Amino acid sequence: MKIAILGATGMSGQTIYQEAVDRGHDVTAFVRNEAKSKETLGDDAKLKVADVFELTTEDLTPFEVVVNALGTPRGRDMGYLHIDMAAHLIRILRNTTSPRIFFMLGAASLLDKDGHPFIDSFVKDPSSDSWIDTPLMQVHEYHFLQTVTNVNWVGISPSLSYGPGPKTGYVRNDKNQALFDSSGKPNLTSGNLATALLDEI
Amino acid sequence: MKIAILGATGMSGQTIYQEAVDRGHDVTAFVRNEAKSKETLGDDAKLKVADVFELTTEDLTPFEVVVNALGTPRGRDMGYLHIDMAAHLIRILRNTTSPRIFFMLGAASLLDKDGHPFIDSFVKDPSSDSWIDTPLMQVHEYHFLQTVTNVNWVGISPSLSYGPGPKTGYVRNDKNQALFDSSGKPNLTSGNLATALLDEI
Structure with missing residues (x-):
């Protein structure tokens, strides 16, 4: 399949990129820094150098799948970029059925065993203030x-x-209940995420 | 004050434009069609011809106030443009304190006498399907x-x-409870909205 990966040099993005290439897909890495990207992804990587907010409908519709693996800078008060990037990508894809576009949502949809969003308890925890x-x-x-x-x-x-x-x-759990391993810990590696994502694609 | 009005040829926009000009403000009408705009607003109107999604930070920061009076085409399934336009305008103004930007939200924030959003009862009403x-x-x-x-x-x-x-x-009611006139009807004219808005500005 023709797959575009936005933020392909990030922690998630580069693992997803490699998994997609290993499976024989036609993968384009959307990146901001060409030199850095070649170091990370190799000289053979097919690159599209662009800022996400400059992307247009024509940039994305040639692909069957777009994976938004863009991160935001750590620290306070930069998280709004997740909303702005999603809003821009959605806007340029309005009234299309292809590509299918994937968003990484952190813990956004995860529910505890009682069905309550984890975010509600995070917000109430004073120690969450910094993150x-x-x-x-x-x-x-x-x-x-x-x-x-x-x-x-x-x-x-x-x-x-x-x-x-x-x-x-x-x-994989499509019901949004958070999963824990046999020792009661939540645990997901970038390798396992990339595998699950490519299986879904 | 330096005021930008987006959608200045619409029903709300042209009334707000006239009220602002009448009060002596320095008003720029942001429009898409120059000829149509001169017909509606007069040959002396200060115009900026641009599509909202092409606007940049530099287009808006010279103003102290921006009024988003942009409408969307009537009919089904075009309302998403309200979200896309707001998301774009917010994105280009992130981390600014000026201009102050006004959004027209329809009945979005209005509550009934019991404090419930009107939209909840609208959604349940099968006859609302078309609007x-x-x-x-x-x-x-x-x-x-x-x-x-x-x-x-x-x-x-x-x-x-x-x-x-x-x-x-x-x-004016800042508590979001919907208002009704002495005969029990909700009622607001574009002239009264423009007056209230310019008083607030």
């Missing part, structure tokens, strides 16, 4: 996406804990 | 705006009933 901005804005991004009925979008909430690591096998 | 799209999307626009803490924005919900008409005096 709540990004997951909170990803929840708003998720709510925004839920208003969108004329774009073929998919949202993915990786896990309560997500970081770099190899592919070892994954469990 | 619910626009007010529903304006509610989503309002929810989106409520996530925005780094732009100086104001939302205005005119009234349950709003249409062209002269200025005769108005009542």
Whole structure:
């Protein structure tokens, strides 16, 4: 398939890129820095150098799948970029059925065993003050996406804990209840996310 | 004051434009069609011809106030443009305190006497099927705006009933409860809205 990966040099993006290439897909990495991208993805990588806010309908519709793996700078008060990037991508794809576009939503859709969004307890926890901005804005991004009925979008909430690591096998839950391993810990590696995502694609 | 009016040839926009000019403000009409705009606003009108999605930060920051009076085409399934326009305008104004930007939200924030949003009963009414799209999307626009803490924005919900008409005096309610006249009818004219808006500006 023809797949575009936005933010292809990030932690998630580069793992997804490699998994997609390994499976023989025709993959284009959308990046901002050509030299850095060649270092990360190799000289053979097919690159499109552009800022996300400059992308147009014509840039994305040649693809069957777009994966938005764009991150935002760590720290406070930058999480709004998740909403702005999603709003721009949705706008340029209004009234299309292809590409199918994937958004990474952090923990946005994850529910606890009682069916309550985890974000509600995070917000109440005073110690979340330094990091709540990004997951909170990803929840708003998720709510925004839920208003969108004329774009073929998919949202993915990786896990309560997500970081770099190899592919070892994954469990998928479409009901949004957060998953925990046999020792009671949430755990998802970038390798397992990439595998799950490419299986879905 | 330096005021920009987006959608200055629409029903609300042209009345707001005239009220602002009459009060001696330095008003620029942002429009798409120069010839049509001169017919509506006069040959002396200061025009900026541009599509809203092409506007940049530099286009808006010279103004102290921006009024978004952009409408969307009547009919079903075009209301999403309210969200897309708001998202674009907010994006280009992130991390600014000036201009102060006004959004017209239809009935989005209006509550009934029990404090319930009118939109909830509209949605349940099967006869709303042909017109619910626009007010529903304006509610989503309002929810989106409520996530925005780094732009100086104001939302205005005119009234349950709003249409062209002269200025005769108005009542303002900042608590979002919908207002009704002495005969129990909701009623707001474009002239009264423009007066209230310019008083607030």
